Amino acid sequence: MFFLSKLFKPNKFKTVNEWLDLYIKILLERELKYKTLEIKFYLIKVIRNKIGNKNIRNVTPIDISNLIQIYIDQDKRPSAKSMYHLLRDVFREAYAHDWNDRNPAEPIKCPKVDVKRSRMILNEFKKIVEAADKNPRYHYIRDAMLTGIVTAQRRADISTMKKTHVKRKYLQIQQQKTGSKIALPVKLKCKKVGISIQDIINQSQAQYVVTKKGKQVLPKQITSGFARLRDKVFSRDHWPGTPATFHEIRSLAERLYREQKIDTMTLLGHKSQAMTDRYNDSRGREWRYLKV
Numbered sequence: 001m002f003f004l005s006k007l008f009k010p011n012k013f014k015t016v017n018e019w020l021d022l023y024i025k026i027l028l029e030r031e032l033k034y035k036t037l038e039i040k041f042y043l044i045k046v047i048r049n050k051i052g053n054k055n056i057r058n059v060t061p062i063d064i065s066n067l068i069q070i071y072i073d074q075d076k077r078p079s080a081k082s083m084y085h086l087l088r089d090v091f092r093e094a095y096a097h098d099w100n101d102r103n104p105a106e107p108i109k110c111p112k113v114d115v116k117r118s119r120m121i122l123n124e125f126k127k128i129v130e131a132a133d134k135n136p137r138y139h140y141i142r143d144a145m146l147t148g149i150v151t152a153q154r155r156a157d158i159s160t161m162k163k164t165h166v167k168r169k170y171l172q173i174q175q176q177k178t179g180s181k182i183a184l185p186v187k188l189k190c191k192k193v194g195i196s197i198q199d200i201i202n203q204s205q206a207q208y209v210v211t212k213k214g215k216q217v218l219p220k221q222i223t224s225g226f227a228r229l230r231d232k233v234f235s236r237d238h239w240p241g242t243p244a245t246f247h248e249i250r251s252l253a254e255r256l257y258r259e260q261k262i263d264t265m266t267l268l269g270h271k272s273q274a275m276t277d278r279y280n281d282s283r284g285r286e287w288r289y290l291k292v
Helices: 016-029 034-051 061-073 077-096 122-134 136-151 155-160 197-203 219-233 248-259 264-268 273-279
Strands: 170-174 181-185
Touching (some): 016 034, 016 077, 034 061, 034 077, 061 077, 122 136, 122 248, 136 197, 136 248, 155 219
16 A cells, blocks of 8 residues: 555645645545546646646635636536536645645635536437437447436446346346446336337347447447437427437436336435436426326
């Protein structure tokens, strides 16, 4: 194990870059997921470029605000929020190891993120699937969409799904993002679409559930292929916000299965109902009918 205590020797003349060299070691010891580290390392490069040569004790809240503002000006508020949380952690660790006498990010408020991405409704889903079915070039997108609506899983998990993952009539899934392990009965059927997990398994002609020319389909292929087909079916003006992405199928699946009284928190692999309820929000695109 790397002993961090030997590295944290305070010096009031140290630069932000010197601290970041050590902060990266802290990140690596946290055993974060690859994608999370990739995002943080990219943002750290931005910090280095803007204030890396500055004495760490001279960093001010204005410096922090300016770094966050870079992404707000580009209308990239999720990235602005990520930068905010990273900066708070960077300088909190620096303060904890006596590299500075305060956290300059402390007075800054977290930027508000307005969700602009449109939810997908069932009619839109069906039209895109129909278009994919008519064009052999997009059959893999059809299969990915149907797998997504029936299993309610993310594209990364759909990409790696195999027939051999079915054990005792349950499709076993270990989610790549969270590590959650869920087992879905193959008889599970999305009634509004009229297809079950077993149907999805049966129609596959290869070891992977979703394939393109007999080979595994990567998540980025699902993303780009879906976007191209979506834009053929619907113009950009059709959507109330930014066009729905493939991930919105997961929200649609949650809403459809909740109507069927399915335990959608387990289905989605969430640890809290509050997280699942966020997926149940159609963002004003569907009527909510009162049953009497």
